[in-house]
Amino acid sequence: MKASPHSIVDGLGSLASPPAIHRELMQVIGRPTSSASDIADVIGRDPGLSASLLRLVNSSFFAFSRRIDDLGTAVMAVGVSQIRDLALATSVISLFQDVPAEEVSMEDFWKHSLATAVGSRVLASLRQEFNVESLFLAGLLHDLGRLVLFLRAGRMMNRAIREARNRGTALHEVESEIFGFHHGDVGQALMERWNLEELFAEVAAFHHAPLQSERFPVETATVHSADVIANLLRWGHSGAPVAPALSPRAWKLLGVDDNQIPALLNVIGRQWEDAVEGIMLGQKAA
């Protein structure tokens, strides 16, 4: 039987379920009687996650004028669904931190994902999006399917990377040749299995062909552009030897003033360093 994105995800075992903290947060948030402190209590049961979130809330992401030292205040200041998205982002990194991949270290992979997440967040904030953290999460998850492929078809993925390097081709194209689908499709299947909002599955599926996204074209174009920037600057490493091509039409959808680009790259770079420190170094220490 030929493998499909869904059959690949089916064999994942416990990883076919989202991080436990996500389900707990969804339950608490879904109860009309829940308060900020109920949400803070759920997060507080995971000390590593709590510390990472507090570091993020006090980083250059949020220019709060005062230091925030407790989760309850953090929930109120940042917002309920925003904290939920940041919590999922942080816990997915620890869920997938030991994926064996010959050609790319998990540290580099997550640094790349964080650079894409931060870039998406900055681009979204220029458009004054209501929940920029959902774009942060969409950026963080965009390549998750690649980790699933490393877990389920590691040897073929290593071959794909070597081939992409030798031929100077985009890795997702070589994946399509080998599997008949690429990591975006696998990510979509996993996020559907996890019951995440449609946004995340759609962005993952189309981040290499953003103009094909019907429901979330702007969001997909956002993550697409941030992904290309992160690949080109080697902020972390996605596994792709050659950066995927930018779609100028997708970039145009974002309405960024060209003169803002240098400042934009600066801000993304600085916030990326903060995110790496806040989330990844924190997890190592925990």
Next chain:
Amino acid sequence: MAQVPREPVDTPETVGFFDPTSCPGFGKEDLLMPSIPVDALEPGTVLAAPVHDADGRLLIPEGRPLTERQIGRLSAWGIETVEVVLEEEPEEEMELSPELLAQAEEIVAPRFALQPVDHRLVRETRALAVLQWATAESRRPSSSPPGPGGGVP
């Protein structure tokens, strides 16, 4: 503009949370024009928005470098934070030789192989990639062999 779909719990009214973006200086998403406390201001900083008093009278216009006297007056008026124009980080004086920059161009070129030619984002990103690689290389102790990377951290 397309909006991320949100459940009813997201709206501040339903759970009694305030919208941080409605609160001045609190959760401002305007990343390129951050609000900063008046006591952290330095002369020469440029205001991104004019400062008014409670009656709406203009105290200091935007777009001009602040003088020390104006900064003193801001706190006297009881103003706590102002929006400023983000300055480019002053680059450290770095000796990057033409040879090193040429080497950097060569190193980063393969990464850019699939990009549209002459796109502004690609041009600016390439310039930063070259600078980033050359800077990292010039800081590296000369004993170790050159690496293909170039990203910080």
